[in-house]
Structures are given as C-alpha cells and as structure tokens.
Amino acid sequence: MGVGLWMVLAIRAEPATPESKSAPTTELAGPVAAAAHSSLAVRQEPLLMGEPAWKYAAFALYIILAFYLARLCDYFVQTRLERIARPGAGSRDGTWMELIHGPVKLVTFVILLHIGLDLFHWPAWLQNYLSKGMKLLVAISLTYVSLKFTDLLLGYWRNRVAPGADKSFHEHLFPLVRKTLRVFLILVAVLVTSQNLGLNITGILASLSIGGLAVGLAAQDTLANLFGAVAVFLDKPFVVGDRIKMDSIEGTVEAIGMRSTKVRNSDGHLVAIPNKTMGNSTITNISRRPNIRTEINLSLSGDLPPEKILQAVAILEEILKKHPQTADLQTTFNRFTDSGPNIQVVHWWKSTDSKACLAGWQAFNLEIKRRFDQEGIRLATALAAAK
DSSP, rough: OOOHHHHHHHHHEEEEEEHHHHHHHHHHHHHHHHHHHHHHHHSOOOOOEEEEEHHHHHHHHHHHHHHHHHHHHHHHHHHHHHHHTTTTTTTTHHHHHHHHHHHHHHHHHHHHHHHHHHTTTOOOHHHHHHHHHHHHHHHHHHHHHHHHHHHHHHHHHHHHHSSSTHHIIIIIIHHHHHHHHHHHHHHHHHOOOOOOOOTTOHHHHHHHHHHHHHHHHHHHHHEEEHHHHHHHHOOOOOOTEEEEEEEEEEEEEEESSSSSEEEEEEEEEEEEEOOEHHHHSEEEEEEGSSEEEEEEEEEEEETOOOOHHHHHHHHHHHHHHHHHEEEEEEEEEEEOOOOSEEEEEEEEEESHHHHHHHHHHHHHHHHHHHHHHHTTTTTTEEEEEEO
C-alpha cells in the first residue's frame, strides 16, 4: 500500500516536458491568432456612418465619371442633331437643339446614378435619400423642358399671329400669357414632385382651392377686365391708333391696358373704358373703312326747267369724277322736296384721311358754286351728311 501511494505521488510530482507544455498551446495558437488578426484588421478600417470610407471615395469617383459620360452623350446627340438639321437653318432649329441640350445630359447622369446605387449596395436609409434626390433632378429636368417648349410655342404663335406693326400685342398680351403659363407649369411641377417624394399635398390643394375662390370673389371685376383685355388682344377689333365709335364715345385709341382701354375723343378728353365693357359692346372701327363715304343732297330752286336740272347733274359728275381721290360716285335727281328738285350725290373718297377729305370737299364746293353761278343754276338749300 505504501509503495502504491509513493507511485501516485511520484506521478503527480513529475515535471512536465517541453513537448507536453507546447502541445496544447500550439493547438490553441492558430484560431486565437486568426481571430486577433481579423479583429485588428477591422479596427484599422475607418468607417463613416456605418460604411467603409473607401466606398464613399469610390462612389464619388463614379459620380465624376458619370458626369463626364453624360457630357459625352450630350455632345454626341448635339453633333448628330447638327448633321440632321437643314443647312442654313434659322433660329427655330437652334431653339429645338437648346431644348434637347440640357435634358439629355441630366437624364443620362440620373440613369448612371441609378445604376451606381445598385452597384454599391448602400443602406436603405441612404438609398432612400439618394433616390429622392434623383427624382428631384428628373422633375427639374422635365420642368425645364416644359418651360422651354412653352416658350418655343409662344414665340411661334407671336410671330405667326401678331403683325409687325401691332406692338401692343408684344408689349401687353404676350408677357402676360407667358408669365401665366410659366407660373402654372411650375406650380403643377411642384405639386407632382411633392407627391412623388411622399409628401401629403391634399391639404395644400384644399388651401389653394379655398384661397383661389376667395381671390376670385374679391377680384371679380379685375378678372373680368383682364379677360376682356385678352379678348380684345385675340380678336383685335382695333389697335392703338385706330379711330373707333362705341355707344356715345368716339375717338382715337391711345392705349390698351390690362384693366382699361384709353380713347381720346374729339374734345381732347382721355376716356378710360373698362375692358369688360369693351368686350361686351358693339364697336365700330372707323379707321378700318376702305374709304370715306359722303352723301350730299342739293335742293335746287323750284323754278328751274328740266334742262337746267340735267345740266346741274352733269356739272357735278364732271367736277367730282375728274378728281384723283374719287373712288366711286353716284349722282341722281332722286326726288322733289319742299324747296324744289333734289339731287343726291354719294361720293367715296379714296383714302381714310379725314383731314384730306374735308379739304377736298371744300375745293369741290367752291368749284360747284362757281360753275352753278356761271350757268345760272340757283340752289335752294344744301344739306350734307358725311358717313
């Protein structure tokens, strides 16, 4: 028993050999060293908002490359369009090229950015922000195209409809229509873009509806005058410088504004007529008549024989027809009046110049008086009405 106890003590007291010490250590050293090395590598790699810094640098480099690729694509499209365009093309083709120039570059850039988002696998929150940014860029591009296209159509309309001498169209109507359409397009673009970005626009639309109703009720007369001005500009019953007659007002148009039309009457007074009234009234444009019609009734003495009456008609035709400004003439012995035989003279002056017409009729009357006195033709009365 004592020998057995001694052997157990001897085994417990036996010193460990180098092999026995190193074996377990060697078995554990491999995994521990690998884990320590991996942990050290992770600690050494810098992070920015949970992502490696190299990822941001690579994405920035990708954005630069996408920008230059977009410019290259835009240059290619512009070159092709210049080859397709007609030789010696005017400003219209240049406007179309300018219309396509900006959006091609921006849309190409956005497409490349979208591809980059799928390549780099950004976190969901960052990808959401970048996606909204791209939607905003596309909305800006489409709005830009819409505004340029509207300007192109308005310019074509202005050159096609408005005559060169009618400056009031350019000065009043065209800027008004252009600004109204631009504001409308920008407002629609903002609302649609806000909805695509996830914003609730129902309240905004309700506020705009209520505000528009209030403004419409408060500015009812102003809006009526504004639409009346648009009707005058589009229909063009008169332009600045025309002489018009409307109800009890007759004069020369001096200005056509957004609220009223200003007419200078024969007394020299400047009358402002609301455009709402102009749009609902019957307007006679005196300046647009092709000539000036004058009707005169000459009552001869009742004791004149028929031969003298026919001679009077012949004298009138001789004096009036030979004048170069006579466009047409009707002379006839049409009826008897209380004073005597009546000769009706209807004369058309070949011009719309009232002053020249009055001077011409003064010369006519003097010559008629002289010839009638020579032939012994006596007048009873002379009643004239110029129309």
